[in-house]
Amino acid sequence: MSLFLVNRYLGDEEVESVSKESQSQALLAKLQKKAKEKQKQSLTEQRPHPPEDQTEQQDGIKNRKADKDHSQEPQRRKKRKSEVPSLFVSDSDNHDDPVKKKLKDMTDANEKQKKKKKDQSGMSFSVKGAGNSHVAGQEDTVEEEEAVTEDNTPRQTTVKTSTPTGFTVLGGFENKPAQKVHRVLPQWLAQPDVIHKDIRSNLVPISDIPGLSAQLMKKLQNTGIQHLFPVQTEVIPAILESTQQGLLIGRGGYKPRDICVSAPTGSGKTLAFVIPVIQVLMERVVCQVRALAVLPTKELAQQVYKVFTSYTEGTILKVVMLAGHKAFAAEQASLSEHRGGIRCSLADIVVATPGRLVDHINKNSGLCLEHLRFLIIDEADRMIDSMHQSWLSQVVKAVYRSGSGPETMSIFRRTEPACLTAASLSPPQMPLQKLLFSATLTHNPEKLQQLGLHQPRLFSSILSHSNTTPAAPTQKQDCFDFPQCLTEYYVPCTLSKKPLLMLHFILRMKLSPILCFTNSREAAHRLYLLMQLFGGIQAAEFSSRLSPGERKKTLKEFEQGKIQLLISTDAAARGIDVKGVKCVVNYDAPQYIRTYIHRIGRTARAGKAGLAFTFLLGVQEKNFLQMVVEAGSPGIQKQIVKPENLKGMEARYEQTLQELANIIKDEKAK
Numbered sequence: 001m002s003l004f005l006v007n008r009y010l011g012d013e014e015v016e017s018v019s020k021e022s023q024s025q026a027l028l029a030k031l032q033k034k035a036k037e038k039q040k041q042s043l044t045e046q047r048p049h050p051p052e053d054q055t056e057q058q059d060g061i062k063n064r065k066a067d068k069d070h071s072q073e074p075q076r077r078k079k080r081k082s083e084v085p086s087l088f089v090s091d092s093d094n095h096d097d098p099v100k101k102k103l104k105d106m107t108d109a110n111e112k113q114k115k116k117k118k119d120q121s122g123m124s125f126s127v128k129g130a131g132n133s134h135v136a137g138q139e140d141t142v143e144e145e146e147a148v149t150e151d152n153t154p155r156q157t158t159v160k161t162s163t164p165t166g167f168t169v170l171g172g173f174e175n176k177p178a179q180k181v182h183r184v185l186p187q188w189l190a191q192p193d194v195i196h197k198d199i200r201s202n203l204v205p206i207s208d209i210p211g212l213s214a215q216l217m218k219k220l221q222n223t224g225i226q227h228l229f230p231v232q233t234e235v236i237p238a239i240l241e242s243t244q245q246g247l248l249i250g251r252g253g254y255k256p257r258d259i260c261v262s263a264p265t266g267s268g269k270t271l272a273f274v275i276p277v278i279q280v281l282m283e284r285v286v287c288q289v290r291a292l293a294v295l296p297t298k299e300l301a302q303q304v305y306k307v308f309t310s311y312t313e314g315t316i317l318k319v320v321m322l323a324g325h326k327a328f329a330a331e332q333a334s335l336s337e338h339r340g341g342i343r344c345s346l347a348d349i350v351v352a353t354p355g356r357l358v359d360h361i362n363k364n365s366g367l368c369l370e371h372l373r374f375l376i377i378d379e380a381d382r383m384i385d386s387m388h389q390s391w392l393s394q395v396v397k398a399v400y401r402s403g404s405g406p407e408t409m410s411i412f413r414r415t416e417p418a419c420l421t422a423a424s425l426s427p428p429q430m431p432l433q434k435l436l437f438s439a440t441l442t443h444n445p446e447k448l449q450q451l452g453l454h455q456p457r458l459f460s461s462i463l464s465h466s467n468t469t470p471a472a473p474t475q476k477q478d479c480f481d482f483p484q485c486l487t488e489y490y491v492p493c494t495l496s497k498k499p500l501l502m503l504h505f506i507l508r509m510k511l512s513p514i515l516c517f518t519n520s521r522e523a524a525h526r527l528y529l530l531m532q533l534f535g536g537i538q539a540a541e542f543s544s545r546l547s548p549g550e551r552k553k554t555l556k557e558f559e560q561g562k563i564q565l566l567i568s569t570d571a572a573a574r575g576i577d578v579k580g581v582k583c584v585v586n587y588d589a590p591q592y593i594r595t596y597i598h599r600i601g602r603t604a605r606a607g608k609a610g611l612a613f614t615f616l617l618g619v620q621e622k623n624f625l626q627m628v629v630e631a632g633s634p635g636i637q638k639q640i641v642k643p644e645n646l647k648g649m650e651a652r653y654e655q656t657l658q659e660l661a662n663i664i665k666d667e668k669a670k
Contacts, residue, residue, distance in 0.1 A: 293378060
């Protein structure tokens with residue numbers, strides 16, 4: 001700040017005649033004087049007004065300030081201290097004085113507040129004087145000494161800080177276990193329509209099935225079926241009920257609900273959708289593809305195709321299979337033909353695998369799905385896992401494709417379902433109803449959402465444990481229903497003893513026919529060669545190494561009893577109904593519970609008895625047994641084969657291993 005500005009601030013402008021040195025000293029003196037006056041003024045404002053009876057006492061104090069007698073200075077200083085307002089008042093003060101009493105109360109309240117803060121923070125500190133501050137995380141001792149000089153100016157405050165002693169650890173917190181979150185399922189999954197597990201005790205005569213036509217009853221009787229299984233008794237009337245008012249509308253004029261069925265292997269799920277679909281379509285007038293069954297493998301597709309063909313025999317319905325058993329051109333010719341320049345459908349029911357189905361849709365081979373009424377998805381859990389092929393989205397797109405082309409016989413224009421309004425209900429549209437079937441249907445809503453189900457209805461022999469018993473522990477995996485008459489065993493063994501155990505089961509225990517599963521086609525091929533070289537066993541392999549024709553022939557010979565041991569990969573694990581299988585052996589332990597359930601489901605079918613053995617290495621026992629128990633197995637027993645039972649075959653077995661090594665070496669060389 002320049003001298004001119006300082007002079008303007010002090011109100012003096014006549015300093016030009018004075019020297020610069022004297023100017024600075026004069027300005028310094030004036031600034032000090034101004035500061036003292038402001039300090040006195042602030043002290044006066046803070047001092048409370050005394051009562052009227054103390055006016056004379058204050059006048060005496062002012063007169064004594066003017067006294068310059070040094071001998072009386074200590075007394076005046078002491079008196080001045082007692083008159084200056086302070087936050088601390090000694091107990092010897094006059095308590096009758098209202099001003100001092102009020103100041104003491106204020107001081108006590110302030111001390112209590114500081115003590116409370118000290119207790120809460122867990123840190124100790126002491127303060128003398130006013131205007132102190134505390135820094136968290138550091139134990140400080142602050143002392144302030146305030147005194148008044150002769151000219152009534154306060155002395156400089158001194159602060160003494162002790163060395164920090166460290167941070168205080170805050171406690172009082174306890175580790176509490178996190179509350180487990182129980183799975184909450186949609187109502188249709190949590191509360192399904194229950195199917196009886198015991199097949200033998202719940203057979204229903206076909207004459208008691210509501211809505212079943214006389215023509216189909218006669219066909220069932222001709223095939224030797226007098227009673228239906230529980231799953232068929234529940235599902236067949238439900239599908240027929242959705243078509244009571246024709247193909248265009250469902251019950252009450254609304255779109256029919258989709259149906260999901262989760263039942264054990266061998267419980268009759270195939271017949272549960274074949275019978276009602278045939279009965280509904282027998283009344284059709286124009287031939288169009290109105291039922292599409294999609295299955296994961298060629299063998300399973302061929303099996304379902306045979307069931308449809310046997311029950312449509314003698315009717316106007318035509319069934320076509322698209323699974324790669326024939327050339328693409330031959331399949332295309334069986335789908336449609338041209339009549340008078342118009343392409344007409346030759347199929348009412350199509351059974352297909354996903355890959356072949358997508359090929360026919362993309363190549364416009366004559367497969368028209370614009371009139372599709374039923375979409376049947378068998379082995380639905382595996383079909384959901386193969387959604388990466390986008391087969392379902394392409395089917396839905398083909399169903400709701402505009403039917404205004406010149407070569408189509410479309411009568412109604414179909415649109416994808418959206419919000420239900422009066423406008424959307426005014427034009428008649430054929431609804432698309434999905435029918436899902438599986439022995440291991442997932443209860444994961446996120447996976448089921450991919451199917452786009454409409455108000456689904458679930459038929460299951462397993463009750464959901466998530467909503468019925470909220471206090472139950474959270475399940476790590478879904479529970480499944482095992483065949484009622486199945487007996488499960490596991491056999492502890494070593495890797496080198498596995499082939500000997502298989503020989504023991506066939507030659508010593510006389511268990512045949514046996515369906516044996518391995519985890520790879522290489523393992524299946526080596527075991528097949530070993531059994532052939534050992535001799536005395538009629539064995540065959542079943543894997544992708546064989547052509548479809550060779551696999552079909554092998555299955556037929558196995559059913560006829562010509563083959564004692566069929567060594568297969570998981571190609572034969574799903575859905576295939578192989579008659580006469582008394583025993584299933586898991587030569588390689590399955591890694592997933594669904595694989596295990598489908599493997600052992602090849603026996604104990606339709607209420608018959610069956611055996612299942614699983615060879616387990618020492619490192620596999622704990623995880624496998626835990627997996628099976630959590631899946632809802634009624635109990636798996638331990639079967640020990642003593643070493644002395646295998647000694648008679650060890651010499652021949654060692655010789656066979658040497659021969660096998662030479663054969664495998666030659667195969668690799670080729």
